[in-house]
Amino acid sequence: MEDFIEIASKNYLLIFLLVFTVILGFEIISKVPTVLHTPLMSGSNAISGIVVIGAILLIRQSPSSAWLELTAGMLALALAMVNVVGGFAVTQRMLEMFKKKKSKP
Amino acid sequence: MSPAVWFDLAYLVGSVCIVWGLKRMSSPETAGPGNTLAAIGMGLAILAAVFYPLGEDDNGNLIWIFGGLLLGSGVGYVLAKKVAMTAMPQMVSLLNGMGGATAMILGLVEYLRIGSNSGSFASNLTVVFALLVGSVSFGGSLLAYLKLEGKVDDKKITLPFHSAFNLVLLALVLFGTWALSFSTNWGTGLLFLFTAISLFYGLSFVAPIGGADMPVVISLLNSFTGISAATAGFVYGNLMMIVGGILVGASGTILTLMMCKAMNRSLMNVIVGGFGNAVPGVAADSNQQVKSVGLTDAAIQLAYSKTVLVVPGYGLAVAQAQKVCKELDELLEANGVDVRYGIHPVAGRMPGHMNVLLAEADVPYPKLLDLEEANDFLNQCDAVVVIGANDVVNPAAERDPSSSIYGMPVLKVWQAKNTIVMKRSMGKGYAGIENPLFFEKNTYMLFGDAKQTLQGLVSEVKGLG
Numbered sequence: 001m002e003d004f005i006e007i008a009s010k011n012y013l014l015i016f017l018l019v020f021t022v023i024l025g026f027e028i029i030s031k032v033p034t035v036l037h038t039p040l041m042s043g044s045n046a047i048s049g050i051v052v053i054g055a056i057l058l059i060r061q062s063p064s065s066a067w068l069e070l071t072a073g074m075l076a077l078a079l080a081m082v083n084v085v086g087g088f089a090v091t092q093r094m095l096e097m098f099k100k101k102k103s104k105p
Numbered sequence: 106m107s108p109a110v111w112f113d114l115a116y117l118v119g120s121v122c123i124v125w126g127l128k129r130m131s132s133p134e135t136a137g138p139g140n141t142l143a144a145i146g147m148g149l150a151i152l153a154a155v156f157y158p159l160g161e162d163d164n165g166n167l168i169w170i171f172g173g174l175l176l177g178s179g180v181g182y183v184l185a186k187k188v189a190m191t192a193m194p195q196m197v198s199l200l201n202g203m204g205g206a207t208a209m210i211l212g213l214v215e216y217l218r219i220g221s222n223s224g225s226f227a228s229n230l231t232v233v234f235a236l237l238v239g240s241v242s243f244g245g246s247l248l249a250y251l252k253l254e255g256k257v258d259d260k261k262i263t264l265p266f267h268s269a270f271n272l273v274l275l276a277l278v279l280f281g282t283w284a285l286s287f288s289t290n291w292g293t294g295l296l297f298l299f300t301a302i303s304l305f306y307g308l309s310f311v312a313p314i315g316g317a318d319m320p321v322v323i324s325l326l327n328s329f330t331g332i333s334a335a336t337a338g339f340v341y342g343n344l345m346m347i348v349g350g351i352l353v354g355a356s357g358t359i360l361t362l363m364m365c366k367a368m369n370r371s372l373m374n375v376i377v378g379g380f381g382n383a384v385p386g387v388a389a390d391s392n393q394q395v396k397s398v399g400l401t402d403a404a405i406q407l408a409y410s411k412t413v414l415v416v417p418g419y420g421l422a423v424a425q426a427q428k429v430c431k432e433l434d435e436l437l438e439a440n441g442v443d444v445r446y447g448i449h450p451v452a453g454r455m456p457g458h459m460n461v462l463l464a465e466a467d468v469p470y471p472k473l474l475d476l477e478e479a480n481d482f483l484n485q486c487d488a489v490v491v492i493g494a495n496d497v498v499n500p501a502a503e504r505d506p507s508s509s510i511y512g513m514p515v516l517k518v519w520q521a522k523n524t525i526v527m528k529r530s531m532g533k534g535y536a537g538i539e540n541p542l543f544f545e546k547n548t549y550m551l552f553g554d555a556k557q558t559l560q561g562l563v564s565e566v567k568g569l570g
Contacts, residue, residue, distance in 0.1 A: 007227040014339070014347065021348050024124065025355025032131040034450055034475050035464075037360065037457030040130050042197045043140050044356045045327050047123055048204045050147065050349030051334035054211045054341050056154040059169050061162045069214055070166060074173040076210035081177020082184065083203040088144040089185030090196060095137040097190075097464040 039094045046087025052080035108158055115153035116345040122146025123349055127356070133470060150345050190465040191422050194455035195253035198246045198323055201330050205242030208333035209300065212236025215340055216296060219289045229286040231339045237282050237303050238333035244307025245326050252315060253454055267313050274306045314375065317419075317496055319454040321364045321375045328357025360456055367450035367476070369513040395531070398549035400558070403525050404565030406549075407433075410487035412443045414479060416516055417459045418452050420493010420529070424555035430492065431466040433559055436566045445472050447479030447489075447516045449497035479516055486521040493527065493555050499540045508538060524548045527558050 008015060032040055055077035062069040123146040129139025155170060181200075188196045212235040219229060251257040264270055281299040285291060314322045331353025338346025365372050398406075407413055415434070421427060434444045446468065452459045460473060474482055483489070491498055501508040502515045518524050519542055526548060542548055551558055 004227055007225070014344075017344065017347060018335075018351060021351040022355045025352045026359055028124070028128050028131065028352075029356040029359045033133070034448060034457055035133060035460045035470050035473060036130065036136055038193065038197075038455060038461045039136060039140070039457070040127075040356070041324055041327055041360060041456055042193075042200070043130050043143060044127065044331070044353045045197055045201050045204070047127065047143060047147070047349050048201070048327065048330040048334050048353040049207075050123075050150060050346050051204055051207045051211070051330075051337050052147075053150055053154040053343055053346050054334075054337040055173070055207055056151070056170055057157075057159075057341050057343070058211060058214060059166050059173070060155075060159055060164060062164060062166060064164050064166055069218075070169050072210050072214050074169045074176075076207045076214075077170065077173030078177035078180070079203040079210075080207040081174055082181040083200050083207070084147055085178045085181030086185045086196075086200045086203075087181075088140060088147070089182055090188065090193070090200070091140045092137070093185065094190075094193070094461055094464070095140055097461070097467075098133050098136065098470060 035098070039091050039098075042087055042094065043091040046084055046091060049080050049084035049087060052077060052084055055080050112153045112157040115149050116343075119146040119149035119153065120345050120348045122149065124352065127352060150349075153345075154343075189425075190461060191425050191427075192254075193461055194319065194323060194453075194458060195250045197455060198249040198253060198326065201323075201327050202243050202246030202250060204330040205239045205244075205246055205326075205333060208235050208239025208330070208337050209243055209304075210239075211337050211340070212239055213296070213300060216285070216289070217293065224289075226286050228340075229289060230282070231336055233282050233285045235333055235336040235340055236300060237278060238329055238336060240300055240303035241278075241307040241310065242326055242329035242333055244304040245311040245322070245329070246307075248308045248311040249319065249322060249326060252311075253319065267309075271306070271309055274302065274309055278303050278306050310376070316454075317368075317451055318375050320451055320456045320458070321361055321368075321372070323455050324357050324360040324364060325372075326357075328354045328361060331355075331357055364451055364456060367514065368510075395543045395550050396548070398525065398551055400551070400561040400565050403549065403551055404562050404569060406523060406525070407437060407488055407490070407562070408440050408442065408566050408569050410442055412445070412482070412486045412488075413437060414445050414447050414474075414482055414486050414489045414518070414521065416447045416449070416452075416479075416489060416491045416494050416498055416518060417463070418449075418492065418494025418497060419454060419458075420527070420555050422453060422458065422462055423493065426492065426556035426559050427462045427466040427468075429556055429559040429563060431463070431468055433563050433566065434468065436563060440566070440569075445474050445479070445482055447476075447482070447518075448473050449476055449494070449516055452494055452497050476514055476516065480520075483517055483520045487523065489518040489521040489524040491518060491524065491526040491528075492559070493529075495528075495540055496538075498542055499538070500542055500545075501538065501540070504541075510538065518542065519545050519548070522547065525551055527551045527553070527555050529554060 059073040123143050126139045126143030129135040215232045331350045335347050335350025437444050448459050498516050498518045502510045502513045
């Protein structure tokens with residue numbers, strides 16, 4: 001328990017950030033119309049690929065001779081990039097369909 | 106001034122791009138640019154992560170990084186370009202699983218790195234938690250993908266006492282999380298066992314959920330992946346990972362709750378799989394007869410209506426009938442019929458599924474009415490066409506307190522003058538309950554595959570003109 005209190009007091013800025021981001025997330029999403037639920041979900045899905053940063057840092061911090069770690073890191077990085085690129089591209093495709101119709105009468 | 110400042114600034118700008126992009130995605134007009142903005146933010150984040158000055162910890166390994174970046178981007182791009190719009194729910198689950206898998210691998214490697222020089226309980230906990238949530242999300246998303254792809258049967262993989270079994274598994278992984286954080290000297294074998302159980306928990310957690318509950322579970326898994334990314338952010342002390350991950354976690358949670366509300370059920374009820382063991386409501390009177398209608402009569406009825414509401418469901422997606430549906434819509438509009446679409450929030454297999462399908466077929470989105478608008482429209486509506494939807498138009502939700510869907514807001518199609526229901530057979534919907542709508546006196550059944558039936562209607566309406 002004391003361990004946690006110590007961590008909490010050391011990282012209170014992080015905890016502030018956490019709480020405010022939760023509020024921000026709720027605020028941004030709560031008014032989205034049904035039409036956009038799917039693109040929104042796949043867009044936010046792409047954003048969860050932000051975990052890619054972790055994979056990059058992992059590889060950069062691995063000793064250059066640690067093949068196993070590097071391979072695992074590269075796999076993680078590739079998977080995260082599939083999530084990021086696939087997610088944004090799929091979202092773009094869906095949103096283009098919404099746009100297309102506006103030009104039509 | 107240390108050069109790290111510039112990279113921190115890049116992270117900050119990237120985070121703002123992501124937040125602002127997500128914000129802009131909440132309106133159809135700005136959604137496209139919003140998505141682009143979020144993608145730019147992500148690009149900035151990746152650049153910053155690749156070139157951030159790490160000092161002595163930096164071992165370069167740029168080949169590995171660019172290899173992974175290229176490989177992943179290539180695969181992701183091809184997948185995204187190739188996937189059919191009807192396969193979008195499984196695509197989103199699959200992509201979501203990838204993010205979870207990343208967090209899982211990061212957790213594993215980072216845990217092994219801690220080695221015997223065990224860190225504090227709390228710092229170990231962040232690593233193990235990222236591993237846990239990542240694995241659950243990966244396992245769950247994978248099964249959701251297989252279910253939606255039709256490779257795994259929806260309902261037949263539940264064990265007896267499945268929810269009790271899941272609770273035991275949950276207790277087991279939580280205990281494992283505590284034990285692995287308490288000490289890092291358990292050996293790799295136990296670490297992998299823990300990962301395997303976490304993955305299995307993900308599978309087992311999604312197993313009893315299926316059909317119409319899929320939208321809920323997909324957005325829930327989405328929020329899990331976000332949380333795992335944010336936890337990994339704590340591991341690396343990276344603010345942008347925390348912001349991005351939490352945003353997704355929060356938005357996924359909100360979307361999940363919105364779906365639950367649309368079904369008038371609690372999240373717990375969905376997870377435990379309430380529909381499966383539900384009482385089938387009042388048994389339909391076997392004397393009741395349904396009236397079926399031929400293509401010609403149905404076509405005449407539609408063509409001479411003033412207003413028509415189309416209620417699409419999962420059947421439309423299965424039959425890939427969205428384009429024919431639009432064709433019928435155009436023909437009717439040419440005859441002076443006002444055609445609208447009534448979209449139930451949980452129609453289909455993911456949030457907003459029907460909207461995407463109809464958008465693909467170029468149906469203008471102002472024609473799509475949400476639940477409330479559609480119910481207003483129904484008061485003065487001449488004819489309703491239900492295409493492959495069942496539970497979302499079931500009057501039992503209003504009339505029969507013993508029904509398992511009682512209280513769920515539905516589209517009150519029986520208020521229209523006539524209702525035509527397109528269905529493959531008299532089978533029940535996902536909830537496995539009778540639909541009294543089919544026995545209403547102004548309901549007409551049109552049996553057959555949705556696409557063929559719609560094509561039939563199109564040629565009949567053409568024949569009328």
